[in-house]
Amino acid sequence: MSGAAGATERWRAWLTSEAPVSVRQARLGEIYRLVTAFIGHPLAVAGLAVVLLLALVAMLAPLIAPFPPAAQDLTIRLHPPGAAHWLGTDELGRDILSRLLHGARITLGIVALVTAIAAPIGLAVGCAAGYARGWVDAALMRLTDVFLALPRLILALAFVAALGPGIGNAALAIALVAWPPYARIARAETLALRGSDFIAAAQLAGASSSRIVFRHIMPLCLASVVVRVSLDMAGVILVAAGLGFLGLGAQPPAPEWGAMIAAGRKYMLDQWWVAAMPGIAIAVASLGFNLLGDGLRDVLDPKR
Amino acid sequence: MIEARGLTARFGATAVVDDVSFTVAAGEAFGIVGESGSGKSTVLRVLAGLHQDWSGSLVVDGAPQECHRSRRGRRVQMVFQDPYGSLHPRHIVDRALAEPLAINGIADATTRITLALRAVGLDGAHRFRYPHQLSGGQRQRVAIARALILEPALLLLDEPTSALDVSVQAEIVALLQALRRERRLSYVLVSHNLAVVAQLCDRLAVMREGRFVAEMTVAALRAGNAEDPYTRELLDASRGYRRRKTS
Amino acid sequence: MSAPLLEVSDLVVRFGASDAVRGVSFAMTRERLGIVGESGSGKSLTGRSILRLLPPGARLSATRLAFDGIDLLAAHEAEMCALRGRRLALVLQDPKFSLNPVMRVGDQIAEAYRAHRRASPREARDKALAMLEAVRIREPRHVYDLHPHEISGGMGQRVMIAMMLAPDPDLLIADEPTSALDVTVQMQVLAILDEEVSRRRMGLILISHDLDLVASFCDRALVMQQGRIVESCAAGALEAAQHPYTQRLLAARPRLTAP
Numbered sequence: 001m002s003g004a005a006g007a008t009e010r011w012r013a014w015l016t017s018e019a020p021v022s023v024r025q026a027r028l029g030e031i032y033r034l035v036t037a038f039i040g041h042p043l044a045v046a047g048l049a050v051v052l053l054l055a056l057v058a059m060l061a062p063l064i065a066p067f068p069p070a071a072q073d074l075t076i077r078l079h080p081p082g083a084a085h086w087l088g089t090d091e092l093g094r095d096i097l098s099r100l101l102h103g104a105r106i107t108l109g110i111v112a113l114v115t116a117i118a119a120p121i122g123l124a125v126g127c128a129a130g131y132a133r134g135w136v137d138a139a140l141m142r143l144t145d146v147f148l149a150l151p152r153l154i155l156a157l158a159f160v161a162a163l164g165p166g167i168g169n170a171a172l173a174i175a176l177v178a179w180p181p182y183a184r185i186a187r188a189e190t191l192a193l194r195g196s197d198f199i200a201a202a203q204l205a206g207a208s209s210s211r212i213v214f215r216h217i218m219p220l221c222l223a224s225v226v227v228r229v230s231l232d233m234a235g236v237i238l239v240a241a242g243l244g245f246l247g248l249g250a251q252p253p254a255p256e257w258g259a260m261i262a263a264g265r266k267y268m269l270d271q272w273w274v275a276a277m278p279g280i281a282i283a284v285a286s287l288g289f290n291l292l293g294d295g296l297r298d299v300l301d302p303k304r
Numbered sequence: 305m306i307e308a309r310g311l312t313a314r315f316g317a318t319a320v321v322d323d324v325s326f327t328v329a330a331g332e333a334f335g336i337v338g339e340s341g342s343g344k345s346t347v348l349r350v351l352a353g354l355h356q357d358w359s360g361s362l363v364v365d366g367a368p369q370e371c372h373r374s375r376r377g378r379r380v381q382m383v384f385q386d387p388y389g390s391l392h393p394r395h396i397v398d399r400a401l402a403e404p405l406a407i408n409g410i411a412d413a414t415t416r417i418t419l420a421l422r423a424v425g426l427d428g429a430h431r432f433r434y435p436h437q438l439s440g441g442q443r444q445r446v447a448i449a450r451a452l453i454l455e456p457a458l459l460l461l462d463e464p465t466s467a468l469d470v471s472v473q474a475e476i477v478a479l480l481q482a483l484r485r486e487r488r489l490s491y492v493l494v495s496h497n498l499a500v501v502a503q504l505c506d507r508l509a510v511m512r513e514g515r516f517v518a519e520m521t522v523a524a525l526r527a528g529n530a531e532d533p534y535t536r537e538l539l540d541a542s543r544g545y546r547r548r549k550t551s
Numbered sequence: 552m553s554a555p556l557l558e559v560s561d562l563v564v565r566f567g568a569s570d571a572v573r574g575v576s577f578a579m580t581r582e583r584l585g586i587v588g589e590s591g592s593g594k595s596l597t598g599r600s601i602l603r604l605l606p607p608g609a610r611l612s613a614t615r616l617a618f619d620g621i622d623l624l625a626a627h628e629a630e631m632c633a634l635r636g637r638r639l640a641l642v643l644q645d646p647k648f649s650l651n652p653v654m655r656v657g658d659q660i661a662e663a664y665r666a667h668r669r670a671s672p673r674e675a676r677d678k679a680l681a682m683l684e685a686v687r688i689r690e691p692r693h694v695y696d697l698h699p700h701e702i703s704g705g706m707g708q709r710v711m712i713a714m715m716l717a718p719d720p721d722l723l724i725a726d727e728p729t730s731a732l733d734v735t736v737q738m739q740v741l742a743i744l745d746e747e748v749s750r751r752r753m754g755l756i757l758i759s760h761d762l763d764l765v766a767s768f769c770d771r772a773l774v775m776q777q778g779r780i781v782e783s784c785a786a787g788a789l790e791a792a793q794h795p796y797t798q799r800l801l802a803a804r805p806r807l808t809a810p
Contacts, residue, residue, distance in 0.1 A: 020432040026396045030434060197390035200354050201450065204382055205404035219394050339733035340704075440590075469589040470760060474803035496734060499805035526807060541734040542807055544763040545741045 037299045044295015050288025058104040065098035069255045078271045088273040091263065096277050099255035103278065106256045107285065110171045110240045110249075111233055117175035119229050122182025127221060129183070130190025131213050141187070148180040152239050153246075160248045167256070170249040174239050178232060182225050189221040223300035230293030234286035241282050257282050305330040305458055305490040306351065310360035313346050320346045321358070322514035330457070333484060333491035335501035335508035335522075337538065342511040344494045348460050351492060352382050365457055378408060381451040385463035387443035391435040397421075397446050398431045404454050420449040425479060441472035445479070452483065459484075461493040465500055477503050498542045502526055510535045556580050556722060556754045557601065560615035564596045564778075566608055572596050573778035581721075583748065583755040585765030585786060587800070588775035594758045597775070598724045601756075602639055603631050619721065637667040640715035644727040646707025650699040656707075657683070657695025660714045667718040682713035686743050705736035709743060716747055722754040730759070741768065762789065762800055774800070 014025065015032040038044060057064070066086075073093035081088040087096040129140035156173035163169045193199065194217070202212050243249035244258025252259065257278040264275030306328040313321035321343040328334040338344040349355040351364065362369040365379050384390040391400055401417045410416070418428060424445040435443055444464065451459060464480065465473040477500060484491060484504075495501050501508050502522050510518040510532065518532040530536045555578040564572035572593040577584070588594040600611055603623060616623045618639065623631070635641075643649040651659055660682055661675035670678065676695075683691035686709040699707055708728065715723065728744065729737040745768070748755045759765055765772050766789045774782035774797045782794040792798060 018433070018437055019429040020396075021429075022432060023396065023398065026432040026434065197384035197386060198392045200352070201382070201384070201390060201447075202392075202403070203354065204352060204380070205450075205454065206378065206407045207403070211407070216392055339735065470762075471589065471799055471803040473805065477805065497805065499807045502807050503805055537735055539807075541738050545738060545745075545767050 034299055038295060041295045041298055043291050044298065047288045047291025047293070047295055050284060051292055054104055054108060054285055054288065057101055058108045061101040061105055065095075065101045067095035067098045069094065069099045069102040070253045071095070078267060078274070080271070081273055087277045088271075090260070090274045091267060096260075096273065099260060100257070100277060100281050103255040103257045103260065103281070104285075106167060106250055106254060107237055107240065107282075110167060110174070111236055113168070113171035114175045114178055114236050115229055115233075117172065118179040119182055119225060121175075122179035123186045123218060123221060123225055125179070126183035126186025126188075127190050127213050127218050130187040131194055131209065131217060137187075140183070144180045144183045147177060150177055152177045153242060156239075156243055156248060157246075160243075165248045165251055167250050167254070170240060170243045174236055174243075178236065181232070182228060185224050185228055186218075186221045189224055190217050193217050193220055223296075227293055227297040227300060230289055230296055233289035233293070237282055237286050237289070305332070305365060306334075306492070307363040308351075308360065309362075311347070311350065311358060311362060312360055313343070313350050313355060313358040315346075315357070320514055321350070323360075324511075324514075324516055326509060326516065326519070328458075328490055328492060330490055331488050332507065333493060333505040335493045335495065335505035336511055337495060337498060337501055337508055338511035339496055341513070343514040344511045345462055347511075348382070348462050348492060348494050352380060352460055354382075378454040379457045380460065381454060381456040381458075382460040382462065383444075383447050383451050383464045386467050387440050387447060388435070388467070390447045391443055391450075393435055396432050396434055397438075400446065401450055401453055404450065408454065410454075416453060420453045421446075423452065423483070424449045425475075439472075440468050441475060444468060444472075444476055448476075448479065448483070452487070455487075456489070458490045458492070461491060461504075463495050464493070466495070466497065473500070480504055498525065498538060510538065554580075554620065556619055557756075558615055558617045559597075559601070560613060562597065562600055562613040562616065563611070564593065564600055564605065565610040565612070571609075571778055572600065575775070575778070575780055577773060577780065577783065579754060579756070579771070581752055581754045582771060583757065583769040583786075585757045585759065585769035585772040586775060587759060587762055587765050587772060589760055589800075591777065592775040593778040594775050595726050598641070598726050598756055598758050601722075601724060602635055602641055604635070604641070636663060636715075636720070637718050638721045640718075640720040640723045642708075642711055642715050642723065642725040642728045645731040646699060646704060646711050647731075649711055650707060652699050655696050655698055656702065656710045660710065660717055663714045664717040678717060679713070682717050683710070685716075685747065686710070686713045687739075688713075703736075704732050705740055708732060708740050712740070712744060712747065716751070719751065720753065722756070723748065724756045724758070726758045727760070728757070729764075730761075762804060766790070 015029045017025065017029065020026040020029055071094060075093065076085070076089050077091055077093040079085055079089045085095050085097065087100065090096055090099070125140050125144065129137040152174060155177055156170060159173040159176075160169055199212060199216060202216055240249055240256070241258030241261065244256040245262040247259070247262065250256030250259055260278040261275050264278070267274050306326070308327070309325045311321055311324045312319055324347060326334070336344045336347060346355060350358045350362070353369070398417060401420060402413050405413045405416060417431065421427065421430060426442065426445050426449070430438065430442060430446070438446065461480070465476050468476060480491075481504060483489065491504065493501060493504050502525055505522055507519070507521050508525060509516045512534050518530065518535045520530070525539075528539060530539055558578045560576045562572055562575040563570060575593070575597055586594045586597060596605065596609070599605055601616070601618070601623070603611065605611055613624060618634065621634070626634070650656065657676070657679050660679035661672070664670060664678050665672075665675045680691045680695060683694055688694050688706060688709055694702065694706070702710070725744065729740050732740060755769070757765060757769055766786050769786045772782075772784060772786045772789055773780050774792070774794065776796045782792055782797045784792065789797070790801065792801065
C-alpha cells in the first residue's frame with residue numbers, strides 16, 4: 001500500500017520539481033502542469049470525456065454494435081425505442097443505435113481529415129504572412145480573403161459537382177473553407193510576437209527567417225489555433241451533416257448522421273426517433289468539442 | 305569599436321534619432337541617458353541591426369554598416385530590458401543557450417553552456433528550467449549568458465536593470481562590471497538611471513528628443529559638472545525628492 | 552493623541568495555499584506613511600486590502616481593520632462603495648491602465664465627483680476644471696476635452712490625482728504613483744501630491760519600492776519583506792535602520808556620487 005503511494009508521490013515530486021535535471025524531465029513536467037491545470041476545469045474534462053467516448057465508439061463500433069448497420073428487416077421498420085432496439089429502427093428496419101455507432105466513424109473521420117488539411121495550411125500561411133510582411137503578407141492575405149468569401153456549402157456543392165459526391169471530397173471541400181480563420185489567427189499572433197525581444201535575440205544570433213518562424217513563432221501560435229480548431233469542430237460536424245442532408249457527403253447506405261436525419265425527415269411527426277437520435281448525437285458531439293475548446297483556451301492561453 | 309556619424313533613424317515620417325554622432329573605443333563602456341521618447345533605445349537597435357530605416361555612416365568593429373544588411377554577425381550582441389520578454393517562453397534555458405551555438409555551427413555545446421551559466425552566477429540546476437520557473441534576476445542572467453555565449457566583442461545593453469527589484473539590480477550591475485573586466489568587452493548602455501550609468505560606464509551622452517545634448521565623462525557627471533540645463537535637471541531629479549517643509 | 556485614522560491588526564491575505572500578506576499590523580493618524588518593499592513583499596495587497604479591492608481568489612482576514620472607527624471587515628459591499636472614493640482614495644501606477652480610454656478626462660473627474668456628492672452636471676464640470684487647475688495643468692479647458700491617449704504619462708497621473716482628490720477624501724493610498732513616469736516628471740507629480748496632501752490634511756499611504764522617495768516624502772516608514780513588516784520607524788531614521796533586510800536595500804541603491 002505504502003509502496004504504491006510512495007511511488008506516486010515520487011513521480012509527482014519528480015514532475016513538479018522546480019529544478020529539472022534533464023530535458024525530458026523539463027518537458028514532462030510542463031505537460032504535467034498543463035494536464036493538472038486542465039483537470040481543474042470540470043466542464044472541459046466533460047468535453048474531453050465526450051470526445052474520447054466518441055473516439056472509442058468509433059474505433060470499437062464493429063465490436064459493440066448490436067446489429068450490422070446495413071442489415072435491413074422490413075418487418076420491423078419504424079419500431080420505437082424498446083428492448084430489442086434501444087433507439088428504435090429506421091424506415092428500412094435497420095437498428096438506429098448500430099448505425100449511430102458506425103456513423104461516429106464517419107463523423108470523426110471527416111473531422112480528422114478536415115483538421116489535418118486545414119490547420120497546417122492555415123498556420124503556415126498565417127505565420128509566413130505575419131513574419132514576412134510586405135507584399136508576401138498582402139498576397140497571402142488577399143488569398144485568404146478570397147477563400148473566406150466563399151460560403152462553405154456553395155463551395156462544397158461546386159466541388160462535389162466537379163469531383164463527385166463522397167466523404168473524402170466533402171472533407172476536402174470543408175477544409176478548403178476552414179483554413180482562412182486559422183491563417184488570420186496565426187497572422188495576428190505572429191504580428192504580436194515578431195516584435196518581441198526573444199525574436200530579436202534570435203535574429204542577433206543569426207537565425208534564418210524560416211528557423212524563427214518554424215521553431216520560435218509557430219509553437220506559440222499553436223495554442224490559439226488549437227483552441228480555434230476545437231471550437232470549429234462543432235461547425236465542421238454540422239456542415240458535414242448538412243452535406244449529408246443534401247446527399248453530397250456520405251452516400252447511402254453509409255450511416256452518416258446528417259444523411260440519417262435527411263432520411264428521417266419524412267417521419268418526423270409520428271416516428272420522431274428516426275431523425276431525433278442522429279440529431280442528438282450531433283448535438284452531443286458538437287457540445288463535447290465546444291467544451292473541450294473552451295477548456296483548452298483557458299489552459300493554453302498564455303497568461304504568463 | 306563604433307564610429308557613428310550623422311545617424312538619423314526614422315519611424316515612418318518622424319525622425320526619432322536626429323543627426324547623432326559618437327565614437328566608442330574598443331574596451332570602452334559608453335552610456336546613453338535619456339527619458340522615454342528620447343530615441344536612445346532606437347540608437348541601440350540601429351547598432352544591433354534591428355532597425356533598418358536609418359541614414360548616416362556607421363562603422364562597427366571595423367566594418368562599415370549598411371541599413372539593408374541587417375545581420376551584424378556574432379561580434380555584436382544585446383541584452384534587453386524586460387527579462388520576461390527576452391526569453392522564449394517555451395524553450396528551456398538549455399535550448400535558449402544551445403541555439404546560438406547550433407546556428408553558428410559551434411561544437412561543444414554542453415561545455416560552453418555550463419561555462420556560460422557559471423560565468424553569470426547560475427549553476428547547472430537552472431539549465432533545464434523554463435523561464436516561468438526563474439525569477440526576474442535569474443532570467444536576466446540567462447539573457448546575459450545567451451548574449452555572451454557567442455563571445456561577442458560589443459555588448460549592447462537596453463535598460464538591463466530597470467525591470468528588476470532594487471537588490472537584484474545591484475547584483476546584475478556588479479555582474480556586468482565583472483564580465484566587462486574579465487572579457488575586455490565594449491559596452492553601449494542605455495538607461496534613464498544616471499546612477500546605473502555612472503557605475504558601469506566610462507563616458508556618457510545625454511539624449512533628448514533624438515539629439516545628443518551633452519557628452520561627458522562619468523567623472524565629470526559624478527562631480528556634478530553639467531553645463532547643459534537638461535542634464536542639470538536630470539542630475540537634480542536623480543538626487544531624489546526634496547520635501548517642501550510646510551507647517 | 553488623536554484617534555487613529557486607520558487601524559490594521561494582523562492582516563492576512565491568502566491566495567490558495569500561500570499567504571501573500573502574513574500578519575501585518577499598524578495604525579496611522581493623518582500622517583504620511585510609506586510602505587517599502589520589493590516585488591512579492593505584499594505591499595500593494597496591503598494597500599488594496601484597506602479598500603477591500605482584492606483580486607479574485609484572494610481571501611482577506613484580520614483581527615481588526617478599521618477606518619475612522621468604521622469596521623471595514625464587517626461592512627457590506629454597499630457601505631464599502633460609499634467609502635471608496637468619498638473617504639478612501641487610491642492612485643495607481645500607470646494612467647494608461649487606470650483611466651477609461653474612451654471617456655474624456657474631464658468627464659472622468661466630473662463623474663468621480665458626482666458619484667459621491669450631489670451635484671448638477673454643471674457644478675461637476677466646474678469642480679473638474681478647478682481640480683485640473685489644482686494639479687497645475689496649464690490649459691484646463693483644453694485638457695478637459697482630451698482622451699487619455701492624447702495626454703502624456705505625467706499629465707495622466709495628474710488627472711488621476713485630480714479625479715481621486717475631487718471628492719475630498721480623508722485617506723489617500725498611492726501605489727507606486729510615480730514609478731511609470733520619467734524622472735523629471737516624477738518630481739513634478741510628487742510636488743503636486745505633496746502640496747495637495749498638506750493642504751487638505753489628508754492621511755497618505757505611499758507604497759513604493761523606492762527607499763529614498765519614502766524617506767524624503769513620508770513621516771513614517773514600514774519595510775515589508777515577503778508579507779511581513781520587518782522594520783517600522785520614522786522616515787528620517789531609515790538610514791540608520793537596524794534590520795538586515797533594510798540595510799541590504801539601503802546598500803543596494805545605485806549611488807551617483809560614490810565611486
